Amino acid sequence: MNLKFIFTFAWYYGFKIIKRAPSYIIASLTTPLSLLFVVYILTSGALVKYAIVGGMITLVASIGLSSAGDATFLRLQLRLQDLYVASKVSPTDYMMALTLSFLAFSVPGIIVYVSLGVLYNLYSLFDSLIMLSLIVILIFSTSAISFIISSAVKHVRNVWGIVSVLSIIMTVIPPTFYPYTDIMSRNGGNIIIYLMSFSPATPAAILAQFAFGLQPIVYNTLYTMIGILLTETVIYFAIARYLTRWREN
Amino acid sequence: MSSRITTIIGRNGAGKTTLLRILSTQLMPTSGKATIFDLDVVHQAKEIRKRIVSIPQEASTIGILTPMEQVSMYLVGRGFSSADAKRATLDALDTVGLHDARNNPADTLSGGMKRKCFVAMALAANADVIFLDEPTTGLDPISRLEVWSAIKQLKGNVILTTHYMEEAEKLSEEVFLVESGSIIDKGTVKSLLKGFENKVRIESYRKMDNAFRVGTIYIKYVPQDNASEFIKEGDNVRKISLDDLFIMRGVDIES
Numbered sequence: 001m002n003l004k005f006i007f008t009f010a011w012y013y014g015f016k017i018i019k020r021a022p023s024y025i026i027a028s029l030t031t032p033l034s035l036l037f038v039v040y041i042l043t044s045g046a047l048v049k050y051a052i053v054g055g056m057i058t059l060v061a062s063i064g065l066s067s068a069g070d071a072t073f074l075r076l077q078l079r080l081q082d083l084y085v086a087s088k089v090s091p092t093d094y095m096m097a098l099t100l101s102f103l104a105f106s107v108p109g110i111i112v113y114v115s116l117g118v119l120y121n122l123y124s125l126f127d128s129l130i131m132l133s134l135i136v137i138l139i140f141s142t143s144a145i146s147f148i149i150s151s152a153v154k155h156v157r158n159v160w161g162i163v164s165v166l167s168i169i170m171t172v173i174p175p176t177f178y179p180y181t182d183i184m185s186r187n188g189g190n191i192i193i194y195l196m197s198f199s200p201a202t203p204a205a206i207l208a209q210f211a212f213g214l215q216p217i218v219y220n221t222l223y224t225m226i227g228i229l230l231t232e233t234v235i236y237f238a239i240a241r242y243l244t245r246w247r248e249n
Numbered sequence: 250m251s252s253r254i255t256t257i258i259g260r261n262g263a264g265k266t267t268l269l270r271i272l273s274t275q276l277m278p279t280s281g282k283a284t285i286f287d288l289d290v291v292h293q294a295k296e297i298r299k300r301i302v303s304i305p306q307e308a309s310t311i312g313i314l315t316p317m318e319q320v321s322m323y324l325v326g327r328g329f330s331s332a333d334a335k336r337a338t339l340d341a342l343d344t345v346g347l348h349d350a351r352n353n354p355a356d357t358l359s360g361g362m363k364r365k366c367f368v369a370m371a372l373a374a375n376a377d378v379i380f381l382d383e384p385t386t387g388l389d390p391i392s393r394l395e396v397w398s399a400i401k402q403l404k405g406n407v408i409l410t411t412h413y414m415e416e417a418e419k420l421s422e423e424v425f426l427v428e429s430g431s432i433i434d435k436g437t438v439k440s441l442l443k444g445f446e447n448k449v450r451i452e453s454y455r456k457m458d459n460a461f462r463v464g465t466i467y468i469k470y471v472p473q474d475n476a477s478e479f480i481k482e483g484d485n486v487r488k489i490s491l492d493d494l495f496i497m498r499g500v501d502i503e504s
Contacts, residue, residue, distance in 0.1 A: 002326065004325055004330075004331070005325050008322055008325040008326075009322060009325075012314055012322050013311070013314075016313070016314065016318065017313055017314075020313050020354070021313055077307075077309065078309045078310070078311065079305040079306075080311070082270075082275050082303065082305040082308070083303070083304065083305060083308055083370075085274065085275045085298070085303075086273045086298055086301050086303035086380070087298055087299075087302070087323075087326050087327050088298060088299055088326065088328050089326045089327075247274060247276065247277055248275065248277065
């Protein structure tokens with residue numbers, strides 16, 4: 001793996017762009033912060049801790065998913081991918097480099113949520129490490145989904161609509177802003193949660209709710225969700241790697 | 250390292266880009282065999298990729314990054330250390346005339362400067378074979394001259410595609426004429442233009458069926474003779490358009 005390229009690319013395409021075009025950060029923070037506000041008002045602050053933890057999950061997952069737009073733009077519009085095909089860069093290097101760039105896009109938003117978490121006494125060092133692990137896994141899994149979408153899209157304009165719909169379905173509907181037990185306690189709740197788990201945000205949000213003590217730990221659910229999150233990350237990444245049109249047919 | 254520029258020339262849709270993309274391992278051939286340095290483009294792509302640079306036809310710069318950053322980033326991808334990448338980038342940008350604009354965001358550069366940024370990538374990469382797909386398409390005549398000048402600085406074997414005969418004349422030693430995916434003629438520019446000495450080339454563009462079409466003819470240039478613009482009908486001399494002239498001379502207007 002060409003780590004030097006991965007980090008250099010992420011430095012230029014991630015951090016440099018954040019510095020020069022901060023509007024992207026504001027755009028990515030708009031939805032989770034708006035939902036945080038709505039949750040705060042509707043529950044008179046009762047579920048605000050869920051919204052802070054879930055907001056961070058939503059932020060990272062939606063940035064990962066919306067990176068499909070970037071991946072498609074770089075491939076079809078700028079032809080950047082073609083440029084790197086004829087070089088030592090491998091498809092995995094390229095995917096990792098873009099993923100790390102997207103993680104960089106998340107950093108300012110994460111700082112906002114960490115500040116909110118500190119304000120509400122949500123974090124301990126251990127919780128923060130778990131959250132960091134969840135964020136890294138989440139950016140990998142959602143970026144992999146975005147690569148799958150990007151590889152199927154034939155024109156840049158088609159990708160924006162797909163990403164908007166998917167972003168809502170995969171980050172807002174899962175139990176990111178509400179207790180996962182609200183679904184589990186209903187008839188067929190288990191099945192609904194498993195169906196929702198096609199989005200990596202679902203297991204990530206449930207694990208975060210356990211980690212931050214928002215829900216008592218149910219070990220069966222804990223292990224199942226860890227298994228689902230890791231397995232689907234590997235599967236999504238493998239599919240993306242397979243489908244990435246490094247050399248076109 | 251000395252350079253040798255070979256041009257693949259043909260009209261739009263002739264197969265120039267397809268050929269280049271197959272040779273630069275970006276596109277899988279449907280049949281046949283192609284090798285570079287005796288390496289098969291299908292089975293030994295990884296080895297080939299280390300020795301080539303390919304600048305796609307519609308490659309565009311990342312608007313928010315500077316030429317310095319884009320070229321450096323590309324070179325690190327090719328295995329340069331950060332320090333070597335920076336040094337090679339500075340040299341290359343200097344050579345192609347982008348030294349003063351090296352720290353300006355690509356958004357602020359002209360079309361010609363953006364193309365030169367890619368030529369700088371090819372130059373700095375120091376590859377054995379450089380593929381340039383229509384490097385001057387869409388540029389104004391002055392920008393085109395600047396890009397030609399930058400291309401002339403490239404070292405190694407350069408294979409470029411174009412549909413401008415003038416570009417082939419100015420840049421290359423050897424030319425391949427491509428039509429419908431086949432090479433229909435090859436040779437030096439001089440040998441291909443044999444029989445057209447003392448003639449001028451006239452190209453006319455006109456809109457037909459919602460598409461611009463081009464016709465090219467070679468007309469003997471005689472200063473006193475206005476035949477290319479006027480036609481004599483009896484005692485009357487009538488000015489005609491180039492399109493009419495093409496039709497009269499039986500030249501097909503090509504897509």
